Amino acid sequence: MQTGFETYKPMILNGTPDLHQIEVYEAEGGYEDLKKALQIPRSELVESVKKSGLRGRGGAGFSTGMKWSFIGKDKPRYLIVNGDESEPGSFKDRQIFEFNPHLLIEGCLITAYALEIKTCYIYIRGEYAKWIRIVEDALADSRKKGLVGKTLPGSDFSVEIYVHKGAGAYICGEESALMNSIEGKRAYPRLKPPFPAVVGLWGKPTIINNVETITNIPLIVRLGAENYAKIGAPDHPGPMLYGLSGHINKPGIYELPSGMLISDLIYKIGGGIPDGKKLKAVIPGGSSMPILRADMIDGVTMNAESLKKAGTSIGTAGMIIMDEDTDIVEAVARLTHFYHHESCGQCTPCREGTGWIEMIYQKFLRDEAEPRDIDLLLSICKQMEMRTICALADGAAWPVRFSIERFREEYEKHCKKPESPGWNYKMRAVSGV
Amino acid sequence: MKPSLNIPHTSNHGDSQTMPEGLQVFETQNTRNPSEIVFNDDDLAKIEEFKRRYPNQEAAVMPTLWLAQEKFGWLSQESIELVADTLNMPHADVFGVASFYTMYFKKPKGKLHVAVCTNISCQLCGGYEIYNFIRQTFGLENGEVTGDGKLSLEEAECLGSCGTAPVAQINNGDYMENLTLEKFKAFLKDKGIL
Numbered sequence: 074m075q076t077g078f079e080t081y082k083p084m085i086l087n088g089t090p091d092l093h094q095i096e097v098y099e100a101e102g103g104y105e106d107l108k109k110a111l112q113i114p115r116s117e118l119v120e121s122v123k124k125s126g127l128r129g130r131g132g133a134g135f136s137t138g139m140k141w142s143f144i145g146k147d148k149p150r151y152l153i154v155n156g157d158e159s160e161p162g163s164f165k166d167r168q169i170f171e172f173n174p175h176l177l178i179e180g181c182l183i184t185a186y187a188l189e190i191k192t193c194y195i196y197i198r199g200e201y202a203k204w205i206r207i208v209e210d211a212l213a214d215s216r217k218k219g220l221v222g223k224t225l226p227g228s229d230f231s232v233e234i235y236v237h238k239g240a241g242a243y244i245c246g247e248e249s250a251l252m253n254s255i256e257g258k259r260a261y262p263r264l265k266p267p268f269p270a271v272v273g274l275w276g277k278p279t280i281i282n283n284v285e286t287i288t289n290i291p292l293i294v295r296l297g298a299e300n301y302a303k304i305g306a307p308d309h310p311g312p313m314l315y316g317l318s319g320h321i322n323k324p325g326i327y328e329l330p331s332g333m334l335i336s337d338l339i340y341k342i343g344g345g346i347p348d349g350k351k352l353k354a355v356i357p358g359g360s361s362m363p364i365l366r367a368d369m370i371d372g373v374t375m376n377a378e379s380l381k382k383a384g385t386s387i388g389t390a391g392m393i394i395m396d397e398d399t400d401i402v403e404a405v406a407r408l409t410h411f412y413h414h415e416s417c418g419q420c421t422p423c424r425e426g427t428g429w430i431e432m433i434y435q436k437f438l439r440d441e442a443e444p445r446d447i448d449l450l451l452s453i454c455k456q457m458e459m460r461t462i463c464a465l466a467d468g469a470a471w472p473v474r475f476s477i478e479r480f481r482e483e484y485e486k487h488c489k490k491p492e493s494p495g496w497n498y499k500m501r502a503v504s505g506v
Numbered sequence: 507m508k509p510s511l512n513i514p515h516t517s518n519h520g521d522s523q524t525m526p527e528g529l530q531v532f533e534t535q536n537t538r539n540p541s542e543i544v545f546n547d548d549d550l551a552k553i554e555e556f557k558r559r560y561p562n563q564e565a566a567v568m569p570t571l572w573l574a575q576e577k578f579g580w581l582s583q584e585s586i587e588l589v590a591d592t593l594n595m596p597h598a599d600v601f602g603v604a605s606f607y608t609m610y611f612k613k614p615k616g617k618l619h620v621a622v623c624t625n626i627s628c629q630l631c632g633g634y635e636i637y638n639f640i641r642q643t644f645g646l647e648n649g650e651v652t653g654d655g656k657l658s659l660e661e662a663e664c665l666g667s668c669g670t671a672p673v674a675q676i677n678n679g680d681y682m683e684n685l686t687l688e689k690f691k692a693f694l695k696d697k698g699i700l
Contacts, residue, residue, distance in 0.1 A: 149561075161625045161664035199572075199609045200665050202679050235559045238572060240607030243663060255560075257567035258599075259606040275561055318627040318668035325669040360626055360664075391668065393626055407629050411663050417606075 078337070083328040084312055085288050086172050093207055095214040098175040104220065106291035110183045111228045113294075118187040122290065124298035126310045130165075131155055131246075131283030132359065132388050134309070134377050143270040144188055145278035152185050152193040153255070153274065153281040157239055157246040159198055160359035161411065163391035165314035166284040168326045170197070170204035173288065174211035178234065180287035182220065183294060185232040188280060192233050195284075196251055199240040209236055243415035247463045248281040250417065261419045262463035285314055306332025306376035309387070315375065316391035317343040320350070320399070332376040335365075339394060350396040354480070358388020360408050361468030363475035364401075385475075401480045402487050405472050406434040412469035423466035426457040430473055437487040447477055447484050543584040545592060549573060553592060563593055567603050571610055580611035608663075609678055616651045616658030618697055621675040624661055627668035636672060636690050637661060643700070657699055 123138025273279025322344035
């Protein structure tokens with residue numbers, strides 16, 4: 074499965090200086106894919122995205138072409154590009170905004186043309202003030218060149234693209250919450266079905282794709298679906314933006330073919346772990362994904378199939394690396410605070426569960442927990458998973474569940490010592506948490 | 507040196523997220539005279555442009571709140587009512603939106619508002635060293651402002667800059683990346699705070 078990543082030439086973050094300027098982008102052959110796409114019948118474009126095997130890069134990994142083909146017949150339709158990027162460990166969309174915003178705009182235009190969409194919103198989290206400026210400048214340049222908001226060359230079609238600035242809420246990364254946020258409401262996720270592709274923004278058919286997913290669309294047009302599908306792992310093809318953060322010598326975003334070995338990413342690409350320490354754990358795709366122990370990564374590659382076998386998932390491919398001295402309980406405790414803070418409060422299992430979990434973790438941090446608290450955590454997880462409108466509750470429960478499953482001894486270390494008073498909880502009628 | 511992972515014990519146990527944190531919001535005094543909280547013609551032209559982006563004008567509430575915050579520094583009750591009246595929306599709806607998002611300030615912040623990311627990647631790389639330094643030096647907790655109004659502190663959730671951790675965001679604007687305690691102290695000295 075390992076493709077020759079040493080010879081791979083990046084296409085999204087190709088390192089050309091000043092690529093965010095439209096002149097440089099055009100000199101590099103920019104907006105040519107758009108012109109090519111405008112000559113292709115719409116149904117053929119959707120078909121080729123399906124055939125390319127492109128899977129959404131925002132976390133769920135659903136087939137993009139399939140999503141497109143579900144779009145309802147009603148009009149107007151909307152395209153939303155999800156650049157809310159708030160999953161801890163993910164910072165890839167930011168690189169696209171900074172280094173190749175025109176590829177994103179080109180992808181939006183092609184997608185909008187293929188699906189007969191006249192309005193596109195790029196939702197960018199409010200914290201990315203600097204990158205919002207870059208994208209807005211790029212949009213203005215593209216407007217001046219007669220692309221955004223104007224009749225596209227060789228067609229009678231025009232697309233308007235707007236940036237919608239978020240204001241700091243992790244939940245807006247969830248697609249239906251994001252729609253409520255654009256509509257000017259509190260960002261509560263909506264019940265599904267109906268899916269956004271049929272009933273979306275203002276009740277109209279809406280396609281929501283991740284920023285990285287959209288930048289892959291011009292590449293599919295350029296290379297052709299068959300050639301695109303040959304890049305990387307067959308079940309999850311294409312270039313992928315891997316993030317490396319935490320205890321790693323060369324943190325950053327690396328564009329490489331999908332299906333890279335986790336060990337290659339850490340040791341060959343990321344330069345290993347600082348101070349020659351040993352690896353303890355990896356979270357492969359943003360904080361919600363199940364954590365892997367160091368002895369679980371042998372031969373595991375970054376594509377859906379292989380990660381599923383290893384007992385985790387790809388998420389956003391933003392890997393968090395932890396060295397041997399990391400206290401897993403402290404690290405997961407910080408995540409429980411995050412999910413408690415970010416739970417929107419709509420569903421009781423999540424609103425209450427995230428709070429209780431955080432509270433119990435504080436007990437572990439004070440070394441006052443009792444062994445049964447470990448099982449209490451697991452039972453709270455069970456009452457949260459799959460019981461809420463959106464997947465935030467699952468995302469909050471998984472780091473807890475899998476870190477207990479895979480690092481139980483660390484939790485036991487944080488329990489009260491048997492000799493300390495009060496340890497024998499069986500002697501108490503009620504033991505408050 | 508191994509960065510300290512020491513997490514301050516949080517005290518918001520059992521706080522449900524639906525509890526309107528906003529009820530306290532109105533206790534703080536306004537820094538502006540309410541008569542100064544108005545949009546001028548330039549602002550109204552901008553708001554008209556926001557409205558044109560969406561099929562209904564309710565959707566312009568987020569950009570308009572941003573505009574109000576940038577103009578008035580933070581979102582007082584008067585500013586929120588001004589936004590609501592400008593967009594013909596119920597006050598409660600606009601307050602509902604403003605209170606949902608953390609970047610809309612419902613209380614005045616310090617002249618220098620520092621949001622230090624302490625989420626997992628920053629935590630692993632020493633984010634708490636900087637966060638705890640501010641807590642200890644200025645006696646600030648999450649969300650508090652110093653008595654002289656010069657500095658306020660926030661424990662930020664992931665700022666999306668994990669590759670250059672630890673990170674802090676200044677006044678909802680630019681990031682300070684690859685932070686070290688020395689760099690941060692030098693920054694505060696430069697701003698005349700330390």
